[in-house]
Amino acid sequence: MLSSVDALLLARIQFGFTVAFHIIFPAFSIGLASYLAVLEGLWLATKRQVYLDLFKYWIKIFAVAFAMGVVSGLVMSYQFGTNWSVFSDKTGPVLGPLMAYEVLTAFFLEAGFLGVMLFGMNKVGPRLHFGATLMVALGTFVSAFWILSVNSWMHTPQGHGMNAQGQFIPLDWWAIVFNPSFPYRLVHMVLAAYLTTALVVGAVGAWHLLRDRLAAVGPSNEGARVMFSMAMWMAALVAPIQIAAGDAHGLNTLEHQPTKVMAMEGHFESHPAGAPLILFGLPDQEAGRVRYALEVPKLSSLILKHDLNAPLKGLDSVPRENWPPVAVVFWSFRVMVGIGFLILGLGLLSLWARLRGRLYEWVLLHRFALVMGPAGFVAVLAGWITTEVGRQPFTVYGLLRTADSASPLSAPAVAGSLIAFVLIYFAVFSMGVLYILALMRKPPYRGEPGPEAGQPIRTAGITPAPSVHPDRTLQPAE
Secondary structure (H helix, E strand, O other), X not given: OOOHHHHHHHHHHHHHHHHHHHHHHHHHHHHHHHHHHHHHHHHHHHOOHHHHHHHHHXXXXXXXXXXXXXXXXXXXXXXXXXXXXXXXXXXXXXHHHHHHHHHHHHHHHHHHHHHHHHHXXXXXXXXXXXXXXXXXXHHHHHHHHHHHHHHHHHHOOOOEEEOOOOOEEEOOHHHHHOOOOHHHHHHHHHHHHHHHHHHHHHHHHHHHHHHHHHOOOOOOOHHHHHHHHHHHHHHHHHHHHHHHHHHHHHHHHHHHOHHHHHHHHOOOOOEOOOOOEEEEEEXXXXXXXXXXXXXXXXHHHHHHHOOOOOOEOOHHHOOHHHOOOHHHHHHHHHHHHHHHHHHHHHHHHHHHHHHOOOOOOOHHHHHXXXXXXXXXXXXXXXXXXXXXXXXXXXXXXXXXXXHHOOOOOOHHHXXXXXXXXXXXXXXHHHHHHHHHHHHHHOOOOOOOOOOOOOOOOOEOOEOOOOOOOOOOOOOOOO
């Protein structure tokens, strides 16, 4: 017979499973919507056919990813009402309006202009269509704004009071929305979305550059060259900014959620005269130490306090019942940071290749970019695991425990819905991902057909080439 503890664990697994599926699609669509806006803007400014071809190529992928993000997001609201009804009741007066603002602003922007963006290029003028693309890109950002505000308040709650029923009630909306961790988390997440998209775009470009080279078909497709170049610029320029933003976010977390940072660093013990940076090891939560630790003396104090001899508290200063699962947080943080430095390395290698005039010929760089294609999604998932598991055992940090947030359900009921989610998600989303990969396998053609089946754009001064698929070998545009 499953116990109530098992029901709580199953509810947490279910939420973690569904949010892991969901977050990769918004992360991709946020970056891809902005990339589409850049492509269309460049086309309007330069009238180069290649930008229009790439816009039509990626907008089909965006449509599928956006749809899967919307569908997977609906399940999150469903779970708040079934598995986490106590949490919904206690936080509803604060979080409910914020979620409503997300619908009234972001979702309405996206829903209102998405149809024009996907199917209106032949029906409205190019500048009006560009405006619709900008509105969709803005909508994805506004959606991230409200969702991260909600999530950040759960990590650094302020601006609220409590009523007689034990509910959180709003007292200062400005303080609630712009809570202490929100600006750092917003910047970090949006930059992560841009880098995730850049890695996918770069991998697709590298794939087609490598395939053309292996087939010995002559000059590579101009579309593949342009998308690869743009993606490498993004990796080279944004990765250092993301590392700096992550560092600032870490310092903010140390101030407001020190226990999470202790778990991230693997600091079971306090260090009164400089804490080491533990690079790798095996955290043993029961024993309260990291086994086989490979560490650099005092470097953690230098990173977190900018002083080699600065004292840092450890988990021994926190009651054990308030410890998060240290091993999960410890390793997910290292996965995220490791991938961040790999992205930086890719960007620096691309700069070196660009300076040497070998950006489109260096096979090693193309293979590296191809392997790094899914790395952004892994980093996003690792970052969210670090953030959310590091908040445990609380849903509202320091105020509402996860164990007190769950619905009074039996374990078999939660297990049944979990199994249904797993089966349906893998069936539906696997097909969606396979379809996206099939779209990516095809190179961007000159005169690429868009969602409107490649009908010519009837606008003065901007006339694309006919939508004809040439041979597998794509020659550069004249």
